[in-house]
Amino acid sequence: MATPNLASMSLSDLAQALEPITVPAKQAVFENWAGTFRCSPLSIFEPASERDLELIFELARREGRTVRAVGVGHSPSDLACTSGYMVRMSRMDSIVEVNTEKRYVVAQGGIILQRLHAVLDAHGLAMINLGSISDQTLAGMVTTATHGTGYDQPVLSTHVLSVRLMLPDGSRVACSRTEQADLFYATLCGLGATGILLDVKMQVVPRFRLREMQDTRSFDTVVDDFDGIMRSSEFVRLWWFPQDRAIRVSAMEHSSEPKQPLQSWLWNSLVGYHVLQLLLFIGIFIPSFNLPVGRFTSWLIRKPTVAVDDSLNVFNIDCKYRQHTTEWAIPYENSQVCLRELRDWFEQEFADPHGLRPHCALEVRVSAADDIWLSPSFGQRMCWIGIMQYKPYGFNVPYRTLFRKFEDIVARHGGRPHWAKAHHLRPADLRTMYPRFDDFSAVLHRIDPSGVMRNEYVARHILGENIGQRVFKPRP
Numbered sequence: 001m002a003t004p005n006l007a008s009m010s011l012s013d014l015a016q017a018l019e020p021i022t023v024p025a026k027q028a029v030f031e032n033w034a035g036t037f038r039c040s041p042l043s044i045f046e047p048a049s050e051r052d053l054e055l056i057f058e059l060a061r062r063e064g065r066t067v068r069a070v071g072v073g074h075s076p077s078d079l080a081c082t083s084g085y086m087v088r089m090s091r092m093d094s095i096v097e098v099n100t101e102k103r104y105v106v107a108q109g110g111i112i113l114q115r116l117h118a119v120l121d122a123h124g125l126a127m128i129n130l131g132s133i134s135d136q137t138l139a140g141m142v143t144t145a146t147h148g149t150g151y152d153q154p155v156l157s158t159h160v161l162s163v164r165l166m167l168p169d170g171s172r173v174a175c176s177r178t179e180q181a182d183l184f185y186a187t188l189c190g191l192g193a194t195g196i197l198l199d200v201k202m203q204v205v206p207r208f209r210l211r212e213m214q215d216t217r218s219f220d221t222v223v224d225d226f227d228g229i230m231r232s233s234e235f236v237r238l239w240w241f242p243q244d245r246a247i248r249v250s251a252m253e254h255s256s257e258p259k260q261p262l263q264s265w266l267w268n269s270l271v272g273y274h275v276l277q278l279l280l281f282i283g284i285f286i287p288s289f290n291l292p293v294g295r296f297t298s299w300l301i302r303k304p305t306v307a308v309d310d311s312l313n314v315f316n317i318d319c320k321y322r323q324h325t326t327e328w329a330i331p332y333e334n335s336q337v338c339l340r341e342l343r344d345w346f347e348q349e350f351a352d353p354h355g356l357r358p359h360c361a362l363e364v365r366v367s368a369a370d371d372i373w374l375s376p377s378f379g380q381r382m383c384w385i386g387i388m389q390y391k392p393y394g395f396n397v398p399y400r401t402l403f404r405k406f407e408d409i410v411a412r413h414g415g416r417p418h419w420a421k422a423h424h425l426r427p428a429d430l431r432t433m434y435p436r437f438d439d440f441s442a443v444l445h446r447i448d449p450s451g452v453m454r455n456e457y458v459a460r461h462i463l464g465e466n467i468g469q470r471v472f473k474p475r476p
Helices: 010-019 051-061 113-122 137-142 180-186 221-225 226-231 265-285 287-300 311-315 332-351 400-412 425-434 437-447 456-461
Strands: 044-046 069-070 083-086 095-099 105-109 162-164 172-176 197-205 210-217 235-241 246-255 305-310 322-333 360-369 382-390
Touching: 010 051, 044 332, 044 360, 051 069, 051 083, 051 162, 051 437, 095 113, 105 113, 113 137, 137 197, 162 180, 172 180, 180 437, 210 221, 210 311, 221 226, 221 246, 221 332, 226 235, 226 332, 235 287, 265 287, 305 311, 322 332, 322 400, 332 382, 332 400, 382 400, 425 437
Parallel strands: 044 083, 069 083
Antiparallel strands: 095 105, 105 197, 162 172, 162 197, 210 246, 210 305, 235 246, 235 360, 322 382, 360 382
16 A cells, blocks of 8 residues: 655544554653653654654644654753653664674664663674763764763764764755765754754774773872873773762773673662662751761772773663762863862861752763864863762752852853753853854754754753743652
């Protein structure tokens, strides 16, 4: 039976064709992983083919609605939220090609990184670098400039060789650094606004192991030699416990040694998860209790350790509990002075019986310069500093004042927010940070003049529309 022409289909025909991929109305609710943002789209679709996507776009254009693609929902902001149509890409998660000779993979944008790792591993391959989690889609990784760590390691989007998109008019387009380059550079950190990512072709490497050495040092010892430490290994990540004036240094290098995974039931299961969660829960009612909890956590992992494992198992970490979090990237040359100012601020808070009390450690990483228009590492090496407040047993915790003061400090040192995290910046601010910001906006207007792909996040931060940051916050 011939596929009907979209233009000849009535609205009722479209609705009928979309019915098999439409989530029941009572289940058409989206909440991000952290439980910090929630929305009720007009409808949620779960397409299984490009034809399904064509139908969704046709319906949206006729009704004047927006379309928002979503993956796992791990972004701790309202980046994925929408009041229009939502498209869950979980069924478009196939591997298109694995080329072991030329070392690349082509996969659909909806594939979760964990599944991609398994396929690559079966072919003796691996991703070049990883962030802290793999519970996200390939498209989500690409369009938010997800980063790992490493003095010479750029954000993960730079590993992309080409992409294939479906534009809001239903057309398909392939782009790369040499073909429709403006659309390519806009898409790599495009916040899902340049179209729906159908396929991603990405450079990979032979499967490898990492040798990770961890030890705890004083804050001053690490910050005084910050550049030397960050250059000392291929991949370096810091865990800063301001409550204990200590930093846990994690230095990772390629290794051919036999596997020697770090295993500790006492820390990982009993103490590191259950006991810590109980202590953080007590801290909701007795905020001052969070200070000794942070010291206790630092003490638990103070012993030096050495582990050898597959790269995935070393790069990725356990996020433990739902959390509020924010992360900013500052120019690498400002790292020491910024960290010291943050240290001084924390010391003032800790000296105040009613001062703010952060949970556990801040994560500090670095990334090399890149050429992606909206990447926080565009044009310069950056130091990433992330702060979080856990939500023990799912209960909410105070975080807004803590984050605001943190952001005020990192902003003074040239900070740029991680796009997947909630932030307050608007086009006037972002234009001063990103030389290609107007080029990005021009691409959006060219490929999507009717704004089909513009959800509230994009409208707020890229177009400057007056939309509150808490519009999708869950109501008690």
